[in-house]
Amino acid sequence: MNHASWVTVTCTINGAPYQFTLSPATPLSDLLRTQGLLSVKQGCCVGECGACTVLIDGTAIDSCLYLAAWIDGKEIRTLEGESVGGELSAVQAAYAKSGAVQCGFCTPGLVMATKALLAKPHVKPFTVQEIRRGLAGNLCRCTGYQLVVDTVLTLEKEQERND
Template structure:
């Protein structure tokens, strides 16, 4: 089955097995920020943005990506510059082992973009990140990263 989609701003056409998950397709393309964690949509390690919506790719069939725009953590880096969210994660020390970080970054990116100009409360951030699990942190630094990302995003000229 043939599908067409955009990944990190670049158009692609793939001949896929209709049973293939989007996670499998993206990892085959060398997009290793898309981690295989639980494979049942519970941990968020495979989260990407599909048409700007945070989505678990392990339970999303690749054929559903036809005509969609997909963004991964690799695509958030512009030249040699991290995105506001990625920089905030670095600045706040929200990265420990790093396995879950790309999924958290993409979920955070979705929140920061969706609520641009509307500072989120800690409770709203916790609720927004509920689909992502981390075994290394107490989430405090991740919440601080989202708050800082909102500040950095506001300071970034468009």
């Protein structure tokens, strides 16, 4: 393999610094999975299902469509970075408590997309349509979505109480 065209990138993943030398054609989802970050699911690999959603500088991104060469200087967060000291994040705990998860395949992507959605400035409270639009890129075959929407509404109310 001709390594002359490879690129070197430096980034932060879940708070830890990393440096990689890689092919410019490597999808970020592939890179993250080789690092043991298996919450980054490989569903459709064409940006349709959201199972590979990660946060890049706080924005929810389908990592199957995002080239790893573009992460230079960026902060990447995966579901593995959400639990601190074995404790679930507020978003993870809300999903578990509400029963908004079933098989779990889509859950990491939904959690990360929800985290990004709740961080966006918006007129409160969210409408159901705003939540559905905000999570539209994350497909789930099990839940029917209503519990997901209810979970986001509950999280938003908790955020308001804590502000």
